[in-house]
Amino acid sequence: MINERNLKDLLYQEFARVGKSLSSPKRLEILDLLSYGPKSVETIAKTTAMSVANVSQHLQTLANSKMVKSKKQGNYVIYELADEEISTFLESLHSLAEKQLVQVQQIKREFLNEQFGIEGVSLPELKKRMERGEVMLLDVRPKEEYDEAHIPGAVSLPIEELREKLASLPTNCDVVAYCRGTYCLMSVEAVELLQARGVKAFRLEKDVRDWMEFEKKGIK
Amino acid sequence: MINERNLKDLLYQEFARVGKSLSSPKRLEILDLLSYGPKSVETIAKTTAMSVANVSQHLQTLANSKMVKSKKQGNYVIYELADEEISTFLESLHSLAEKQLVQVQQIKREFLNEQFGIEGVSLPELKKRMERGEVMLLDVRPKEEYDEAHIPGAVSLPIEELREKLASLPTNCDVVAYCRGTYCLMSVEAVELLQARGVKAFRLEKDVRDWMEFEKKGIK
DNA sequence: CATCTATTCAAGAGTTTTATTGAATACTTA
DNA sequence: TAAGTATTCAATAAAACTCTTGAATAGATG
Numbered sequence A, B: 001m002i003n004e005r006n007l008k009d010l011l012y013q014e015f016a017r018v019g020k021s022l023s024s025p026k027r028l029e030i031l032d033l034l035s036y037g038p039k040s041v042e043t044i045a046k047t048t049a050m051s052v053a054n055v056s057q058h059l060q061t062l063a064n065s066k067m068v069k070s071k072k073q074g075n076y077v078i079y080e081l082a083d084e085e086i087s088t089f090l091e092s093l094h095s096l097a098e099k100q101l102v103q104v105q106q107i108k109r110e111f112l113n114e115q116f117g118i119e120g121v122s123l124p125e126l127k128k129r130m131e132r133g134e135v136m137l138l139d140v141r142p143k144e145e146y147d148e149a150h151i152p153g154a155v156s157l158p159i160e161e162l163r164e165k166l167a168s169l170p171t172n173c174d175v176v177a178y179c180r181g182t183y184c185l186m187s188v189e190a191v192e193l194l195q196a197r198g199v200k201a202f203r204l205e206k207d208v209r210d211w212m213e214f215e216k217k218g219i220k
Numbered sequence C: 001c002a003t004c005t006a007t008t009c010a011a012g013a014g015t016t017t018t019a020t021t022g023a024a025t026a027c028t029t030a
Numbered sequence D: 001t002a003a004g005t006a007t008t009c010a011a012t013a014a015a016a017c018t019c020t021t022g023a024a025t026a027g028a029t030g
Helices: A004-021 A023-035 A042-047 A054-064 A084-100 A102-114 A124-133 A142-147 A157-168 A186-196 A208-219 B004-021 B025-034 B039-048 B052-064 B084-100 B104-113 B124-129 B143-148 B159-168 B184-196 B206-217
Strands: A066-072 A076-081 A136-137 A174-178 A203-206 B070-073 B076-081 B136-140 B173-178 B201-204
Touching: A004 B004, A004 B025, A004 B084, A004 B104, A023 A042, A023 A054, A023 A076, A023 A084, A023 B004, A042 A124, A066 B124, A066 B201, A076 A084, A084 A102, A084 B004, A084 B084, A102 B004, A124 A136, A124 A174, A157 A186, A174 B070, A186 A203, A203 A208, B004 B052, B025 B052, B025 B084, B039 B052, B039 B076, B052 B070, B070 B159, B076 B084, B076 B143, B084 B104, B124 B136, B124 B173, B124 B206, B136 B159, B159 B184, B173 B184, B184 B201
Parallel strands: A136 A174, A174 A203, B136 B173, B173 B201
Antiparallel strands: A066 A076, B070 B076
């Protein structure tokens, strides 16, 4: 008879390939970034502050366990998540970590609440205010990510642009800024800049995918 | 201003703790086993064919990332999953791996379908047949796991016992056997034994948790 | 109190990861 | 075709991980 141990060993070794993809902080960061849309190796390297060679190596590990796939586009190799399910899976990993690890809660509190006294807005609240035309919604991520997907009604104004054009922006309109979710600080900076100019600005902790989730529930 | 890199580095390091838990085949096997109920270190070591010291070490890694928790009971230390959500999460890891990795599909096919020409039964089918009193449902896992949770109407007959008492079992009744799901071979062996005695026996690929999931959907 | 037992600890060897560096490759574009 | 650019490859050093072995510990039981 076939050895049960044999099956188990083979099987869990395979399962662990997925686990190994998630066992390196850097790889997790890459995966998270890719969940906001396809990116070139160079772009990933720049936004994650890693060397290109290192990113390339990690991407190959990820491709090996079928977490990402790539295609050549012009001079660039564009990587993206191999499957939508992976994005969902990453989210559940985050929520699990947030629930189980006190450390994460602490980091979150320290960096997001205490350090920046920035008022947050909830999704239903945002929707209401937008319908009434009370606020302008700002997507401060890079333009490409906005093009990939954005919250309906949002205006694209990447954080770099915001920094430059700050002086020429109107100040008479309330603003809500969002970026790549809770752990991304671009919207935090945006709100700080705007507030310093006297604009009533708020941060949306949620991101595009949260919005899509939210709308799906509403429609159901 | 606070370094965004700083936040990211800290954060993903924490997230990766969960990933690291899942990056070792042995740890995954332990987690899976624990998803069927609390177990002592010794029991885990025996069923996974690992040394006690090694299991203890892995369990400590897992406890460190808050995947499992332990309590002292008599002479034993009993470990269990720290949270029900972890069980769900493990399942989604399995389904992801099964979907993405051709290897897993191959292993499954090789070990479960080709090698054993054993007819499987689906959950709705099982329910129908049980309601009509046409089949006996056998839970061939260790007694403790049956006590922890089992499919309603199932009879506990651990595989070892089945082996011993085989000769004294009735042969005039159709049987469906189940154990720890798709990748566990105890039910396969049970079916083989029973079939060799001339009993009409079938395998249920699903397990208790699948059943619970199934019932929940039905009730909704 | 002494013994027994399940578990943990500690040290070490062997392997596997990870980031770095510099070169190689493959593809564009002028 | 030649130059340029994005990515990958290859080699290496440092760090982390995994399993084993044998001893230590803590708690239960006689």
